[in-house]
Amino acid sequence: MKMKNKFAALSTAAILTLSIAGNVFATGISFKDLDHASAKDKITALQNKGVIRGTADGIFSPDGKVTAAQSIQLFVRAFNLNLDTIRFIKEPKATDYFKKAKDNAWYAQALIISAVRGLDFPADIDPNRTLTREEYTYHLVKATENYGQLPMIKLVPVEIADQDQMTIEYSGAIQRALKYGIVKLDADGKFSPKGELSRAESAEQLYNALEYLKAHPTPAATQK
Secondary structure, three states, rough: OOOHHHHHHHHHHHHHHHHHHHHHHHHHOOOOOOOOOOOOHHHHHHHHOOOOOOOOEEEOOOOOOOOHHHHHHHHHHHOOOOOHHHHHHHOOOOHHOOOOOOOOOOOOHHHHHHHHHHOOOOOOOOOOOOOOOHHHHHHHHHHHHHOOOOOOOOOOOOOOOOHHHHHHHHHHHHHHHHOOOOOOOOOOOOOEEEEEEEEHHHHHHHHHHHHHHHHHHOEEEEOO
């Protein structure tokens, strides 16, 4: 009997230890590779909110590039999108909405949510493809406006030195991103639309978008 009680006590202690360890792991370990990242505080703030995660324990890889799937996952988390109020006739699959997706991939659920909840990603996008700066900014602005139900604004276009390199359909959203304070031009007045976005830049843009929504709540958005 004493042996059984001792075993039970040890088992309980082990379970508690695993539970505590699991909770510590779930909260995330502070990123150790942000010393040279200009958006360190913003990245840390998003991590504390559970919006962004590292590539490994304590590693964010700020200079790494961002894929379409990673961007979609970011937006789904940041805007708290889910399928809680949606009822389907059949179980949805990522390939129902994105033909280049894989239904068993880590990003599958996020892709389904993004399509159902109106994020404006094209059906033929490759989830594993790296996004350019103009693509990410365009989709972030559309998601921000959709989630926040932002009103149309009257813009005085900002002169962008490399406007001629920009995809025309993205230009309006990029102008609004400048207005919202989501992005800034560099010292030469350039946006570098075709440049590949780093993980640090993507986090900074997302943080700025969320801060804009916090400072400009709309009645419709606050009722969500």
